[in-house]
Amino acid sequence: MTYTELIAKVLKGRSVNSVALEMGVPQKSLDRYVKAESMPSVSVAIKMAERAGVSVEEAARAIAEQENMVRPKRQLSFPRLAATAAGLVIAVTNFVTPGNAEAAPRLPYSQVAGDPLVLM
Numbered sequence: 001m002t003y004t005e006l007i008a009k010v011l012k013g014r015s016v017n018s019v020a021l022e023m024g025v026p027q028k029s030l031d032r033y034v035k036a037e038s039m040p041s042v043s044v045a046i047k048m049a050e051r052a053g054v055s056v057e058e059a060a061r062a063i064a065e066q067e068n069m070v071r072p073k074r075q076l077s078f079p080r081l082a083a084t085a086a087g088l089v090i091a092v093t094n095f096v097t098p099g100n101a102e103a104a105p106r107l108p109y110s111q112v113a114g115d116p117l118v119l120m
Contacts, residue, residue: 001059001061006048006059006062006063007034009052009054011034016030016034023051033048036066040063046059
């Protein structure tokens with residue numbers, strides 16, 4: 001699946017504004033994703049996958065491929081999915097919530113002020 005196909009499945013022929021309201025995403029942000037001016041965060045990518053009826057991994061692959069075409073030499077804003085889209089599934093399943101702080105495995109990461117989270 002391409003990024004364009006993912007966006008088409010997310011919108012399902014509806015307006016960006018109505019889909020943004022349903023997803024709980026700012027309309028301006030969704031409009032930027034539709035135009036490929038910026039790429040969605042992990043949490044928005046998950047919402048997009050659910051709305052499109054595809055796996056998170058499939059959506060992550062489409063987003064990563066698009067981002068690699070748009071920004072081949074810059075650091076990706078999406079958490080290093082160029083290596084493997086399965087990385088998103090790992091990152092998503094490793095979020096720590098108050099009830100599972102001890103059980104959740106940790107992934108090494110770095111965060112530079114203003115830069116996106118980068119899994120290493």
